[in-house]
Amino acid sequence: MSPDRRTAVAAGSLFLLTEVAAIAGAVLYRPLLGAADGRLPQGADTRALLGVVCEVVLVVAVAGTGAALFPVLRRHGEGLALGYAFGRLLEAAVIALGIVSVLALVTLRRDAGAADGPAGADAALVAVHDWTFLLGPNIALGLNTVLLAYPAYRARLVPRSIAVLGLVGGPLICASAVAVMFGAYAQLSVAGSVAALPVFAWELGLAGRLIVKGFGPGPGVVQVGT
Secondary structure (H helix, E strand, O other): OOHHHHHHHHHHHHHHHHHHHHHHHHHHHHHHHOOHHHOOOOOHHHHHHHHHHHHHHHHHHHHHHHHHHHHHHHOOOHHHHHHHHHHHHHHHHHHHHHHHHHHHHHHHHHHHOOOOOOHHHHHHHHHHHHHHHHHHHHHHHHHHHHHHHHHHHHOOOOOHHHHHHHHHHHHHHHHHHHHHHOOOOOOOOHHHHHHHHHHHHHHHHHHHHHHHOOOOOOOOOOOOOO
16 A cells, blocks of 8 residues: 555545544533533533543544645645644644533532532533634634645545535635624524535545545546646
8 A cells, every 4th residue: 555545544534533523522512511500411421521532532533634634735735734734733722622611511510519500600611612613613624624625626636526515615614603603593503504514525525535545536647746
């Protein structure tokens, strides 16, 4: 297996891991973040801690995609390659901040017990997580998607039909995040989910393509290194 093929498999696997870890973390957090009046549903703290483990995996995978793809992207523009690598690190850092807020929330609700705890601090930690979720896996993700999809389209690292999903999905999820920020609709809503679909399809399509075929638009047209 050539170095580029190994890079493609590693990057594709990391992209798949980001999707699985992000979805699992969001599902596991829901009982904790949605608890009414600070009342902790039975088992919600354990589920939240499992969600933390998933999001730690997410942080590593997000940063790993930037590191894995850097040698390939650098051949097509060092500035874009550095921008993508550092952009993914920034995205991972924002997600990590959200993890800390969840851990603090678990501690607060465990120690306070039922609804007797400081509601203001409780709500503030939920808000911190919600904002990091908006800024990291939405705005930062959208910008990073464009930083990767553009050279992928221009250099034909993947079929252009896949790259177009990223070029459309990146700005769309950023615009949706801004709409959420100004109260147009809730992040976890039909509109928010629809806006996230192209990026979701881009990452799954990209992951599948890299794992199965590697770089290049098709047989005989591999452009990596040109």
